[in-house]
Amino acid sequence: MTLNNTNPMAAIGQNIQRASRLLSGGKLVAIPTETVYGLAANALDALAVEQIFSVKNRPHFNPLIIHIGSSNELIKYVTEVPAAAQRLIEKFWPGPLTLLLPKKENVPDIVTASLPHVAVRVPDHPLTLKLLQMLEFPLAAPSANPFCYISPTRPEHVQQQIGEKIPYILDGGPCDKGVESTIVGFENNKPVVFRLGAITPEEIEEVAGEVKVHKQTGRSLLSPGMLPYHYSPRTPLYLTDRVEELLEKYGAAETGIITFHKTMDNLPQEHLAVLSPTANMSQAASNLYHSLHRLDGMNLKRIIAEKLPEKGLGKTINERLKKAAGRIVAES
Ligand code: TXA
Ligand code: MG
Numbered sequence: 001m002t003l004n005n006t007n008p009m010a011a012i013g014q015n016i017q018r019a020s021r022l023l024s025g026g027k028l029v030a031i032p033t034e035t036v037y038g039l040a041a042n043a044l045d046a047l048a049v050e051q052i053f054s055v056k057n058r059p060h061f062n063p064l065i066i067h068i069g070s071s072n073e074l075i076k077y078v079t080e081v082p083a084a085a086q087r088l089i090e091k092f093w094p095g096p097l098t099l100l101l102p103k104k105e106n107v108p109d110i111v112t113a114s115l116p117h118v119a120v121r122v123p124d125h126p127l128t129l130k131l132l133q134m135l136e137f138p139l140a141a142p143s144a145n146p147f148c149y150i151s152p153t154r155p156e157h158v159q160q161q162i163g164e165k166i167p168y169i170l171d172g173g174p175c176d177k178g179v180e181s182t183i184v185g186f187e188n189n190k191p192v193v194f195r196l197g198a199i200t201p202e203e204i205e206e207v208a209g210e211v212k213v214h215k216q217t218g219r220s221l222l223s224p225g226m227l228p229y230h231y232s233p234r235t236p237l238y239l240t241d242r243v244e245e246l247l248e249k250y251g252a253a254e255t256g257i258i259t260f261h262k263t264m265d266n267l268p269q270e271h272l273a274v275l276s277p278t279a280n281m282s283q284a285a286s287n288l289y290h291s292l293h294r295l296d297g298m299n300l301k302r303i304i305a306e307k308l309p310e311k312g313l314g315k316t317i318n319e320r321l322k323k324a325a326g327r328i329v330a331e332s
Contacts, residue, residue, distance in 0.1 A: 009163040012155050012171050016131045019170045023048075023135060028055060030144045030158045031067075031131065032172025033123035035096045035180050035198055036151040036289065037158050038067065038141030039166070046108040049140050053110075055165045058147040063113040064140040065098050065181070066120050069132030077107050077118060077138065082189045084208040091207045094124035096177050096198035100185035111140050121181055127172045143180065148232055150296065150324070153178050153289045160293075178286035179316055187212070196316040198285065231289075231324045233296035233303060239318070239325045241307045250302060256295035258305040258321075260284060271300065281313040288317055292324065 010030070011018075019029045023040065026048040031040045039056060041048040043066045053060055068074060071089050074081065078101040081089075085099050103118035112118050120138075123129065132139065143151040144158045152158045153175040163169070182197030184204060192212045193201050205211045235256070240246055243264075247255060252267035261279040264272055273291035275284035295303050305321050308314035 007164040010159060010166050010169045012159065012169045014127065014171050016127060016134065016170065019131055019168060020134050022168055023131075023139070027168075028052060028166045030152075030155070030162075030166060030169040031125075031128045031139065031141060032155075032170060032175065033067075033125050033128055033141075034176045035123070035178070036153055036175055037144040037155070037169075038065075038123075038139070039144035039158075039162070040067070040139040040141040042135075043067075043111055043138040043140035044106060044108065045137070046110045049108065049110050052140065052142060055162055056142060056145070056147050058142065060110070061113050062142075062147075063115055063119065064111050064142050066107070066111060066118060066138040066140050067123050067128070067132060068120060068138045069122065069129055069135075071122060073138070074101075074120060077104050077120060078102060079104055082186045084189055084191055085184075085186060087207050088184065088191070088204065092199060094122040094129060096124070096181040097121060097204075098181040098183045098195075098197075100183065100194065117185065119183060125172050127170060131170070150231055150233055150289050150292045151180065152293075153286075154293075157289070157293050160297075174286075174290070176286060177282075178288055178290070179313075179320060196319050198313070198316070200312050200316070202312065231292075231320050232326045233292050233324060235296050235300055235303050237292075237303045237305060237321070237325045239305050239307055239321045243304055243306045246304045250304070254301035256298060256300045256303040258291055258295070258303065260306055260308050262306070271295070271298070275308075275317075281308070281317075284308065285313050285317055288320065 031038050071093050080102050098119050098121040100117045107118045155169045155171045158169050177198040180197050182199040183195035185192050191208045194214045201211045256271050258273045275287045308317050
């Protein structure tokens, strides 16, 4: 007799009734959003939420975003909505904007890491919105990757990374935005960006007035998405604006390359990921994590990524790549 200790992989499908049954029973389900896939649990059930931390191997000091089906529900979970937040909600929800607001007591401490604020957003994905509108509770959902690894933007990324630990992946196709939501808090009614994301500080500013972008101070844990090592592939990654030079130094045989829009013919084409042939930032963001997943799966010795122009979404992409480079000193 052979013993089989491996768990079955997650089922993948578009059945929101099945997702709803599992979530109502305290189980985890991976859900699509417009940014990245989330690993969801009933946000009001501390035991269900606890499983998120163990599946992701995520430290408990790192709080979770709660996802609601409509802005009308916000007031169930927060005590106060500043005027600037209200304007941002009207413009960006459903969408990739997470707001940090003072929490009500019904939000369990495990969700907020005992902080006085809760992070909330209405995701813009038709399947997940339908699911949320069916449920009687909000969904706590971090990105559905093991702690510090690359966020998933396709169901197969979730399956590869944590498929044996969860029962179901709701398949909503590839994520449209491809980078996480922008996290915004408020100081004296003024918006402060705590994590760069799919909406740029300039876009926030247009709606809510002057914006402060929180600078990372050492190991500040205010928003651990700002930890220096995050979003990392297993393959060492270099971030540079001198791709050709580094390629020459290391050789093409065991090197993956990520460029913004440039094609290169001096390496095997499957080693190359061009984020947007037409130099479109949104398309580049949308392809970023998939490119990292694909090249990381090739067992190369290194990945060399080209820095994007430091403006708009380019800043978000560069920031993610810098964190993916982790301990490797970014050469530029
Ligand atoms: O686009 C997204 O935001 C995706 C999708 C699934 O919604 N979610 C996501 O979650 O990126 P996660 O857990 O990977 O990142 C959430 C970030 C973390 O860095 C966390 O520290 C911060 O939000 N955060 C959550 N609650 C917070 C709070 N109460 N105070 C400060 N930061 C908070
Ligand atoms: Mg994450």
